[in-house]
Amino acid sequence: MTIHRREFLMGTAAFAAVASAPGQALAQAGASPFRPKPEGWRRFDIVTRLEVKPQGETRAWIPLPSVHEAEWSRPMGNLWTTNATRAAIHRDPKSNAEFLRVEWAASEAAPVVEVQSRFASRDRAIDLSKPGQARPLSAGARKYYTSATALLPTDGIVKETAEKITAGATTDMQKAQRLYDWVVENTARNGQTRGCGVGDIASMLKSGNLTGKCADLNALYVGLARASGLPARDVYGLRVAPSKFGYKSLGTGSDTITRAQHCRAEVHLAGFGWVPVDPADVRKVVLEEPPGNLALNNDMVVSARKGLFGSWEGNWLAYNDGHDIVLPGAKGPTLDFLMYPQAETVAGRLDCLDPDNFRYTIKVTELAT
Amino acid sequence: MRPRALLAMVLCLCLGGGTAPVGAEILRPWSGSPKPSFALKELNGGARGLDQHRGQVVLVHFFATWCEPCIPEMTSLRAMMEKQADNRVAVLAIDVAEVEDRVRRFFERLPVNFPILLDGDRAVTKAWQVHGLPTTYILDGTLTPRFVVEGAVDWTKVEVMRLIDGLTSRTDIQLENSMFHKGG
Numbered sequence: 001m002t003i004h005r006r007e008f009l010m011g012t013a014a015f016a017a018v019a020s021a022p023g024q025a026l027a028q029a030g031a032s033p034f035r036p037k038p039e040g041w042r043r044f045d046i047v048t049r050l051e052v053k054p055q056g057e058t059r060a061w062i063p064l065p066s067v068h069e070a071e072w073s074r075p076m077g078n079l080w081t082t083n084a085t086r087a088a089i090h091r092d093p094k095s096n097a098e099f100l101r102v103e104w105a106a107s108e109a110a111p112v113v114e115v116q117s118r119f120a121s122r123d124r125a126i127d128l129s130k131p132g133q134a135r136p137l138s139a140g141a142r143k144y145y146t147s148a149t150a151l152l153p154t155d156g157i158v159k160e161t162a163e164k165i166t167a168g169a170t171t172d173m174q175k176a177q178r179l180y181d182w183v184v185e186n187t188a189r190n191g192q193t194r195g196c197g198v199g200d201i202a203s204m205l206k207s208g209n210l211t212g213k214c215a216d217l218n219a220l221y222v223g224l225a226r227a228s229g230l231p232a233r234d235v236y237g238l239r240v241a242p243s244k245f246g247y248k249s250l251g252t253g254s255d256t257i258t259r260a261q262h263c264r265a266e267v268h269l270a271g272f273g274w275v276p277v278d279p280a281d282v283r284k285v286v287l288e289e290p291p292g293n294l295a296l297n298n299d300m301v302v303s304a305r306k307g308l309f310g311s312w313e314g315n316w317l318a319y320n321d322g323h324d325i326v327l328p329g330a331k332g333p334t335l336d337f338l339m340y341p342q343a344e345t346v347a348g349r350l351d352c353l354d355p356d357n358f359r360y361t362i363k364v365t366e367l368a369t
Numbered sequence: 370m371r372p373r374a375l376l377a378m379v380l381c382l383c384l385g386g387g388t389a390p391v392g393a394e395i396l397r398p399w400s401g402s403p404k405p406s407f408a409l410k411e412l413n414g415g416a417r418g419l420d421q422h423r424g425q426v427v428l429v430h431f432f433a434t435w436c437e438p439c440i441p442e443m444t445s446l447r448a449m450m451e452k453q454a455d456n457r458v459a460v461l462a463i464d465v466a467e468v469e470d471r472v473r474r475f476f477e478r479l480p481v482n483f484p485i486l487l488d489g490d491r492a493v494t495k496a497w498q499v500h501g502l503p504t505t506y507i508l509d510g511t512l513t514p515r516f517v518v519e520g521a522v523d524w525t526k527v528e529v530m531r532l533i534d535g536l537t538s539r540t541d542i543q544l545e546n547s548m549f550h551k552g553g
Contacts, residue, residue: 193435200433200436206500206520336466351470351474353471
């Protein structure tokens with residue numbers, strides 16, 4: 001990991017500022033206030049390697065960086081090597097999520113593909129104090145981002161719950177903030193949840209089991225927002241670097257990021273544009289920052305909670321914001337979302353949450369600027 | 370139940386985290402239209418159709434391995450089936466939209482004594498208008514829904530077993546009538 005002198009100095013200055021501030025817990029934990037600012041781009045290479053156990057004809061679909069946002073996410077291309085008979089980039093027509101589709105003949109004894117994806121990212125922070133000049137969404141985009149998906153119904157218990165939470169709110173900003181606070185205060189991260197969770201929000205609300213991981217908790221935010229008429233989207237991706245604010249739970253611990261998938265959320269507000277939020281990461285701080293099970297009034301939680309409504313740290317790759325993705329050539333069902341490599345053999349679709357048996361690895365390198 | 374009362378109950382559950390299986394009090398008599406028949410791939414091979422179980426009381430149980438309340442409920446379904454002395458009750462557990470490999474590994478750790486069916490594309494789940502997991506329909510011997518429950522149930526509770534016994538008795542009468550009318 002390259003440490004840039006400017007960032008190092010900034011971090012030092014931030015640390016010095018907090019050391020004399022009331023947030024003693026932050027300083028004691030070696031952390032600084034969670035305040036991402038869009039100051040410098042970082043470039044990364046990730047290498048995804050699949051080695052599928054041969055069982056007849058084999059197919060794979062590997063997510064590629066496909067979120068193009070001038071202010072914070074710039075995919076820079078993909079290279080691959082493989083012994084497959086076919087490999088080509090495909091794009092989901094609804095969401096524009098891109099992925100590499102690979103096919104091996106049944107005669108291939110050791111199907112393997114290695115994909116190198118380069119991208120640049122940087123921190124985001126929206127000034128929420130007053131509306132800016134953000135472009136409004138087109139009617140088509142508004143409809144798309146307020147629509148139900150297979151796991152994000154916007155009627156029934158989701159709508160009833162959303163109406164209860166936002167009752168009395170007079171602006172979209174108030175609604176978005178209330179939904180965020182509700183998810184932060186009423187859900188919990190569950191370390192036992194496999195992968196990032198599933199995101200079946202109606203089941204969560206009906207069962208009363210509001211625990212899970214990012215794909216559950218942030219999906220709950222997105223579903224409640226859509227049910228309130230606010231355009232919102234899950235953005236599926238991958239953590240690629242440690243948090244420069246010292247939050248151990250909000251970054252990677254090594255250059256092997258095979259299990260570092262993380263999805264975030266955005267809500268679109270008139271004048272502000274897409275506003276980044278991540279209530280699931282607030283609950284991750286609660287559960288995982290040492291010594292664990294922090295109270296909501298702990299300084300580290302308070303700082304993350306404030307920062308994660310309106311800003312994101314750029315130590316993360318955004319793959320796509322797709323739902324209900326049909327994989328071309330697949331025999332298995334539609335995907336609820338595409339955040340993990342997928343593969344099928346004659347035995348059926350492999351378990352993407354079991355990378356050791358699947359099997360795949362993902363590694364990251366930060367490039368010098 | 371009025372929507373407002375239902376919402377209040379749900380929010381109460383959310384805040385209280387009430388995920389433990391409960392008893393017969395949450396079983397609702399079914400008053401909707403009949404449910405369509407289905408045939409699904411069975412875990413570990415073959416296919417199974419609902420129609421094969423005509424004459425039995427059938428619990429059509431929708432679940433997923435990621436669904437936490439589903440896990441203790443699966444254990445209670447197994448215990449309930451162990452207490453069935455004859456073949457009058459069947460459980461068809463339908464896994465919703467998970468890869469077969471994941472489901473197989475789950476049941477290697479938690480074996481059960483009833484078939485597991487795979488609804489990979491949610492076709493049956495949608496056709497039965499299941500909006501949350503777990504959900505269970507209790508069908509009588511004519512495969513007509515009699516009760517539905519959204520949420521986890523302890524199927525070994527006396528009142529639940531009694532309710533199912535009541536349906537099996539009714540099924541026996543229905544079958545006897547059917548045989549009588551056919552001239553037996």
